[in-house]
Amino acid sequence: MATVLRRAKRTSCVCLMIFTLMSILLIVLGHSYGLLGIPSALSSLVGVLSLGGMALLWRDISWRVKGENRTVSSLLSQYLAVKVVGWLGKRQRERLEKDTRDIRKVQEETLLLRLRKNANTHYGRLYDFSSIKECEVFRQRHPVTEYEHYRDLVKRVAAGEEGVLIAERPLILAMTSGTSGASSMLLSTRDTNTEFFLQGVSVCLDAMRRAFPASESLQRTTKFFYTPTFRQSEAGIPIGPNSSTPASSRHMLNLYTTPAPAFQVASESDTLYLHLLFALKDGSVGILESNFASTVFYAFSALQERWQELVDDVELGRVSPQLAIEDGVRHSLDRLLKPDPVRAAKLRGEFEQGFRGIALRLWPQLNLVLAVDSGSNQIYGELLRHHYCQGVPFYSPFYAATEGLIGVNLWPEKEQRQYLLCPRSMFCEFLPEDSLDEEQPPTLLMDQVQEGQRYELVVTNASGLFRYRIGDVIKVVGFHNQCPVVEFQYRRGQMLNVRGEKMSEAMFLGALKRAVSQWPGAELVDYCCAESGILGESSGGSDPHYQVFLELKGVRNLTEEQRYKLDHCLQEDSAVYKSFRFKGSIGPMRVQLVGGGAFQELRDHMMAFSNTSPNTFKMHRVLRRKEYADFLQGKIIS
Numbered sequence: 310m311a312t313v314l315r316r317a318k319r320t321s322c323v324c325l326m327i328f329t330l331m332s333i334l335l336i337v338l339g340h341s342y343g344l345l346g347i348p349s350a351l352s353s354l355v356g357v358l359s360l361g362g363m364a365l366l367w368r369d370i371s372w373r374v375k376g377e378n379r380t381v382s383s384l385l386s387q388y389l390a391v392k393v394v395g396w397l398g399k400r401q402r403e404r405l406e407k408d409t410r411d412i413r414k415v416q417e418e419t420l421l422l423r424l425r426k427n428a429n430t431h432y433g434r435l436y437d438f439s440s441i442k443e444c445e446v447f448r449q450r451h452p453v454t455e456y457e458h459y460r461d462l463v464k465r466v467a468a469g470e471e472g473v474l475i476a477e478r479p480l481i482l483a484m485t486s487g488t489s490g491a492s493s494m495l496l497s498t499r500d501t502n503t504e505f506f507l508q509g510v511s512v513c514l515d516a517m518r519r520a521f522p523a524s525e526s527l528q529r530t531t532k533f534f535y536t537p538t539f540r541q542s543e544a545g546i547p548i549g550p551n552s553s554t555p556a557s558s559r560h561m562l563n564l565y566t567t568p569a570p571a572f573q574v575a576s577e578s579d580t581l582y583l584h585l586l587f588a589l590k591d592g593s594v595g596i597l598e599s600n601f602a603s604t605v606f607y608a609f610s611a612l613q614e615r616w617q618e619l620v621d622d623v624e625l626g627r628v629s630p631q632l633a634i635e636d637g638v639r640h641s642l643d644r645l646l647k648p649d650p651v652r653a654a655k656l657r658g659e660f661e662q663g664f665r666g667i668a669l670r671l672w673p674q675l676n677l678v679l680a681v682d683s684g685s686n687q688i689y690g691e692l693l694r695h696h697y698c699q700g701v702p703f704y705s706p707f708y709a710a711t712e713g714l715i716g717v718n719l720w721p722e723k724e725q726r727q728y729l730l731c732p733r734s735m736f737c738e739f740l741p742e743d744s745l746d747e748e749q750p751p752t753l754l755m756d757q758v759q760e761g762q763r764y765e766l767v768v769t770n771a772s773g774l775f776r777y778r779i780g781d782v783i784k785v786v787g788f789h790n791q792c793p794v795v796e797f798q799y800r801r802g803q804m805l806n807v808r809g810e811k812m813s814e815a816m817f818l819g820a821l822k823r824a825v826s827q828w829p830g831a832e833l834v835d836y837c838c839a840e841s842g843i844l845g846e847s848s849g850g851s852d853p854h855y856q857v858f859l860e861l862k863g864v865r866n867l868t869e870e871q872r873y874k875l876d877h878c879l880q881e882d883s884a885v886y887k888s889f890r891f892k893g894s895i896g897p898m899r900v901q902l903v904g905g906g907a908f909q910e911l912r913d914h915m916m917a918f919s920n921t922s923p924n925t926f927k928m929h930r931v932l933r934r935k936e937y938a939d940f941l942q943g944k945i946i947s
Contacts, residue, residue, distance in 0.1 A: 373527040398515030409792035420736035469544030474773030483551030500771035513706035520721040528595025531588040537922035550922040570641040594672040602682035602689040609697040624653035666699040683726035739764035807853035820878040830863040835908035839938040852896030872900040907944035
């Protein structure tokens with residue numbers, strides 16, 4: 310019965326849209342016929358049909374609307390976007406399902422398409438792409454590569470030379486986030502963006518609609534993102550982050566609570582304030598969205614710190630005079646605000662009750678937090694679910710990198726973040742975990758990997774990377790038809806390794822969470838580690854060891870026994886680490902607490918140092934720069 314009802318509903322929606330379009334067509338034709346002297350009876354029929362179509366359309370829109378102060382144009386544009394993307398997502402999902410049933414064929418088609426398109430470039434001629442007709446020949450002819458293989462070629466593209474790596478001019482020169490070393494400059498093309506939207510965004514929105522039907526309501530979204538700073542290469546190609554920005558989303562800004570003038574504000578902290586101000590004014594926000602859960606967490610931290618100032622602005626209908634905003638922008642923002650003492654009083658009452666579960670109390674119709682909360686963002690997702698966003702579902706939609714779309718999460722309701730690899734986005738190969746130190750290790754294909762095993766991803770993408778080691782180690786946790794389903798494990802450059810023990814981020818975090826659970830009253834806010842070698846004399850020990858910096862809620866000091874608990878938990882999880890500790894080759898780790906807000910200050914310091922955008926920043930779990938470790942040492946409280 311449920312299936313029949315769903316089909317009937319879909320059919321009625323399609324019929325409604327067809328009927329409405331026919332009505333609009335009849336209006337146009339009726340107008341034309343009227344001019345040609347067609348009888349008034351037909352004109353009357355046209356009028357009745359068009360009014361009926363509009364009434365049915367408005368009825369379908371009105372039951373989806375939640376909240377007030379929406380213009381007809383914004384509702385219509387959102388309704389149309391929901392319908393079009395819903396239709397597109399359904400088609401793309403069907404195509405994906407078909408592709409996963411013949412993974413070897415689809416992957417070879419994807420590879421050969423890339424090679425044909427770039428066959429006449431300098432790089433394509435170097436490896437004779439035009440003669441390659443099957444993937445085995447490509448794998449035999451082309452080596453497994455890392456960034457140094459491309460560095461000089463990318464410089465030539467940046468200088469304006471055409472046809473070096475790819476056949477087209479890149480849209481931007483995309484900077485990686487630099488979590489496992491220095492930032493790299495990669496090419497980003499129109500194909501990369503198109504694939505991300507078709508194979509990523511539309512498919513994930515389809516999965517979201519299926520898992521969370523309320524997300525189809527016509528409610529505004531609060532999206533925490535910022536206008537990044539771009540610079541120009543010698544040839545005038547923009548250099549910056551490859552992520553969603555206000556400029557790239559300009560046609561969708563009317564779907565968000567934050568108005569367009571706010572994105573002209575240069576300061577990230579001031580833009581965040583405006584995000585929060587306009588979100589607080591709207592009591593019917595439906596989704597909180599950002600690239601990463603860390604950005605949402607920092608937004609709630611700022612809300613907790615500045616709520617009184619924000620409530621005053623809601624009450625008075627103004628933008629705080631403390632914000633450094635140009636007069637013209639301030640005037641545009643002030644015109645959008647009206648005094649709202651009733652909303653302000655409600656907000657003040659909720660804030661005075663505390664911040665646990667605050668999201669649903671501020672926005673009772675909140676359906677979802679949409680942000681990646683796997684990998685280095687896992688702890689931020691957990692903090693949000695346990696504190697600020699209690700009771701709100703989370704959806705981590707993509708597994709992606711600067712290199713492009715890697716996987717999509719088709720199972721939003723699952724607590725474990727698992728991603729189906731996208732077989733038409735990249736040609737993927739896999740390096741077994743035990744061969745990562747080899748210079749040219751043999752690779753496996755999608756249909757050759759085994760469930761339960763870990764591999765480093767090697768990709769050939771649409772933007773001039775061929776058999777490229779992206780540095781991500783994933784675990785195959787199952788298959789969807791023939792296609793691997795994976796969980797992210799760690800970045801190869803983010804392993805602790807003072808004696809060859811190769812401690813991954815996933816293993817360290819697991820031990821840390823178990824240790825924190827045994828410290829009464831403690832809640833983990835953030836953490837990072839450094840190998841003693843980068844600290845020099847300040848490391849406080851002769852044997853190589855780990856320096857661990859923790860930001861905790863609920864405690865301001867730890868006993869030596871509690872500090873040792875982390876070392877003990879890590880020994881329980883890693884036989885190699887335990888062996889080195891037993892022999893004395895690795896000394897006891899030093900666990901130090903830093904003050905509240907230290908990691909947010911470190912984040913700002915890192916972004917300023919590396920020119921990383923807030924939209925793409927990921928916290929470094931293993932610090933490779935002494936200045937970052939020195940910064941945290943200056944914040945130690947225990």
